[in-house]
Amino acid sequence: MKKHLLLLTLVLFFAVAGCSEQSNLSGTMELRVETEHFLLYSYPEDAQVAELIAATLEEEYPVITSQLQTELPEKVGVSVYPNMDLFRRAINDTSTGDWVTGVAWGNKIEMISPNNPGTAPAADEVTRVAVHEFTHLVVAAINPTAPKWLNEGVAVYYGKEREESKIRQLVMSKLEKGTLPAIRQFETSSQAFFEQDGYSIAYSIIDFIVSRYGTGALVGFIQHPTDYDRIFGVDEDSFVNAWKEYIEETY
DSSP: OHHHHHHHHHHHHHHHHHHHHHHTSOSOOEEEEEOSSEEEEEOGGGHHHHHHHHHHHHHHHHHHHHHTTOOOSSOEEEEEESSHHHHHHHTTOTTOOTTOOEEEETTEEEEEOTTOTTOSSOHHHHHHHHHHHHHHHHHHHHOTTOOHHHHHHHHHHHHOOSOHHHHHHHHHHHHHHTOOOOGGGOOOSHHHHHHTTHHHHHHHHHHHHHHHHOHHHHHHHHHSTTOHHHHHSSOHHHHHHHHHHHHHHHO
């Protein structure tokens, strides 16, 4: 009996806590901004944020779609959540870390508001997360089975939510210490990839590809991510050595 009472108490506690957080919100999640390519949804307190995100996405849309040679056939829905609790519920993952501030699937983006006081990155970085997630949708349109490292590297490259100088410093440090992972050793789980500094390392590979071979080769590699000879004219080992040399010379 005591166990049942304890269970009931816990259920009521979390239900009340959830309702309390909801009660602090004014209005409901509604369409706030519609542009040529995007539909922005938010609660009333994030209406201005929705406008900012929409403007940022529209500015980057022609750059990303032209360089990746792919346009999306429908408008992308972007839902902006005012706190981590509602965001986690939306993505059906209550255990995700605070560093996860956006996800993309199908034809929509779910993201935390830059106004959220609990967000780990800076507000301007969170705004750029929308561009990062949009890039994922474009990559998925090119090749829905592209490897995680390649998908994330392209998204970081175009999202620009991470400070480039810090990325370069981190990657150079790993190269000097001999701790850069082989491409085949990249972790596939999000948490492990994050802990491996996979986002920064993957960015450096995309930076190398675009600088050395151009965006056309990048698109070809997204389409055929294991065919190094076909895309770059060298085998994987030679490609990796050239990438490391590029880091030494430019980072």
